[in-house]
Amino acid sequence: MRRHVSVRFLVSVGSTIVLMALLMPMAQAQVTWNVDMGAQSKDYAKQALAFLPNEIWIYAGDSITWTSEVDEVHTVSFLKQASGGAPVAGTTRPAAGAGCTGGSQGGAVAFPPSGSSFNGTSCVSSPILVEGGTYTVTFPSAGNFKFVCLIHRDMTGAVHVLPKSATLPYNQFDYDKIAAEQANALINDAGGAKAQSGHPGTGTNQVVSPGELLATGGGKQFLSIMRFLPTKIVVHAGDTVEWTDTDPATPHTVTFTPPGVQGTVLQPGAGAVVGANAALDDDGARHGTVPNTAGTATVCGANTTCFNSGIYGPAAQDQTAQTALGVTRIRVTFPTPGTYDYYCILHGADLGMAGTVVVLK
Numbered sequence: 255m256r257r258h259v260s261v262r263f264l265v266s267v268g269s270t271i272v273l274m275a276l277l278m279p280m281a282q283a284q285v286t287w288n289v290d291m292g293a294q295s296k297d298y299a300k301q302a303l304a305f306l307p308n309e310i311w312i313y314a315g316d317s318i319t320w321t322s323e324v325d326e327v328h329t330v331s332f333l334k335q336a337s338g339g340a341p342v343a344g345t346t347r348p349a350a351g352a353g354c355t356g357g358s359q360g361g362a363v364a365f366p367p368s369g370s371s372f373n374g375t376s377c378v379s380s381p382i383l384v385e386g387g388t389y390t391v392t393f394p395s396a397g398n399f400k401f402v403c404l405i406h407r408d409m410t411g412a413v414h415v416l417p418k419s420a421t422l423p424y425n426q427f428d429y430d431k432i433a434a435e436q437a438n439a440l441i442n443d444a445g446g447a448k449a450q451s452g453h454p455g456t457g458t459n460q461v462v463s464p465g466e467l468l469a470t471g472g473g474k475q476f477l478s479i480m481r482f483l484p485t486k487i488v489v490h491a492g493d494t495v496e497w498t499d500t501d502p503a504t505p506h507t508v509t510f511t512p513p514g515v516q517g518t519v520l521q522p523g524a525g526a527v528v529g530a531n532a533a534l535d536d537d538g539a540r541h542g543t544v545p546n547t548a549g550t551a552t553v554c555g556a557n558t559t560c561f562n563s564g565i566y567g568p569a570a571q572d573q574t575a576q577t578a579l580g581v582t583r584i585r586v587t588f589p590t591p592g593t594y595d596y597y598c599i600l601h602g603a604d605l606g607m608a609g610t611v612v613v614l615k
Contacts, residue, residue, distance in 0.1 A: 286390065288316040291326035291383065291403075293437035298605040301326050301478045302440035303504070305401070306433035308411030309472025311422050317369070317392040318413065322383040324332065325604045326480075329404045330389055331379035332372045334359060337397030342374075351402035353379040374399060400473070407570060408503040410473030439478045440468065459489050461609065463598075465501030478504040480601045482609035490614050491591050495613060496539070497566075497584040505567035506598045506607070508584045510544050511560055532561065539583035540566065544594055544611075561586065562599070588613040 287310060293302040301324060310318065320330040329350055334342040346357040354361025354377035365381040371392045372378040380389035382405070393399070393415045403409035404499060416422065424432070443466060465478040478501050489495060497508050532542040542561045563584040568578045588594065597608035 257468060268580045278602070284315045286319055287312055287429065288293070289318055289320050290433050290437070291320050291328045291330065292326055293441055294324045294326070295441055296324055299479060300441050301353040301605070302437050302475065303328075303403070303406045303409045303478055304402075304436065304440060304475030305330070305409065305411040305473070306436050306475075307472070308436075308470055308475060309414070309428055310411075311414045311416060311424060312393060313418055313420075313422065314396045315392075315418075316415075317390050319388055319390040320383075322385050322387045325385055326407070326601075327382045327384055327405060328406055329353075329380050329382055330391070330401055331377070331404050332374075332399060332401050333357075333377050333379075335374045335400060337374055337395075337399075339398050339400045346402065347402075348377075348379075350382060352403070353377075353381070370400070372399065373397065377403065397609045406476075406503060408467060408474045408476055410545060412472040433599065434490045436470075436475065437585070439459060440475060459487060459493055459495045461487060461497045462497060462500045463497070463504075463506050463607075465502055465504055476501075476503050480504075480598075480605045482596075482598075482607065485608075486610045486612065488614065489588060492587070492589055494541075494585050494587045495611055497563075497586075499567040499582070502568060504563045505600065507565055507600060508563040508586070508596055508604075509561070509599050510586075510594060510596045511562075512540065534581075535585065537583075538579065539585050539587040540564070540581045541587070543552070543587050543589065545590055545592070558588045567599075586611075591615050597601050 271555050289310060290306040292304065293306060294300060303318070303326065312318065314487045332354070333347065334345045336342065345359055348354070348356030348359055351364075353364035354366065355364045356437065359377040359493050361377045364379070366378050368380070368388065368390045369392060370378050371394050373393070373395050374397060377556050378391055380387075383389060394411065396415050401413060451483050461484065463479065463482060465473060465476055467476040469475070482497070487495060500505050532540065540563055542563070544561050546561065546577055564581065566581040566584050568582060569579045591613045594611045594613065595608065596611070601607040
């Protein structure tokens with residue numbers, strides 16, 4: 255009899271413990287979320303320069319891992335800011351290579367290690383990431399934080415860090431679906447980007463590099479078509495070809511070098527031009543001649559044709575200070591028949607951005 259009573263008592267105690275456990279609030283485990291960086295077509299020509307997705311809601315204590323999915327380079331960078339996303343007074347955007355030590359960020363190191371925490375008080379930035387590269391940031395406290403790619407000014411996003419008492423609107427499955435939809439929309443809208451080119455220049459021998467800028471509630475994303483269109487253009491001796499970058503955010507170069515000269519030899523610094531008769535036209539376009547005899551033994555070989563436009567493209571929008579117009583078009587005159595190959599220093603080697611000018615008599 256006692257034995258029977260004892261067993262019933264133990265069962266009751268066990269049931270009570272289980273019931274109490276069910277009634278107690280469960281501690282929420284810290285989660286690492288995943289976000290993609292970029293998408294591309296199989297031939298690398300169409301580049302979605304975007305965080306996918308570029309807006310995410312998480313709990314305080316959670317982490318996010320960004321993974322580069324493309325051959326184009328990116329960073330994921332959180333600059334000094336208040337919990338509402340406003341930049342800290344006196345700080346400016348650093349160059350990609352400087353990371354957190356540049357642009358008045360005042361960081362001790364350029365690129366804090368993956369897994370570093372961010373609460374707005376100090377900069378956290380990945381190094382330049384290539385395909386397969388990852389970078390993780392942990393968010394210890396609630397707030398709304400902007401993040402950027404230091405290489406592509408119009409590639410931005412936002413992280414909303416909520417207290418544990420809040421309800422998250424999406425799970426990882428939802429974010430993966432949103433990312434796929436955004437990537438597909440950008441990559442497959444290449445026709446729309448080309449249509450935006452319209453009539454970009456002043457003459458008939460036109461080459462363009464189009465793109466298209468989009469936005470979400472979290473920031474900006476854009477499509478760049480990393481090609482000179484048309485890739486091959488046929489003109490006559492004495493004609494001039496004009497290149498216009500109609501991409502809203504991605505700069506390029508037009509660089510003619512002899513076979514075997516690598517793009518790293520000619521650095522794409524602003525205004526860096528190697529070539530004869532390179533000057534600015536009245537409307538600000540940079541104008542050169544190919545072929546020419548202004549090459550040097552260290553750059554192109556003695557008396558060998560070499561022309562580098564330097565970086566050109568639409569001027570950045572004014573932010574806190576006015577932005578100069580800069581060089582928006584490149585013109586090259588071809589006095590001699592022949593076939594002349596060229597490429598973009600920034601995007602030629604990795605993404606195949608190159609072209610040919612065939613000059614007939």
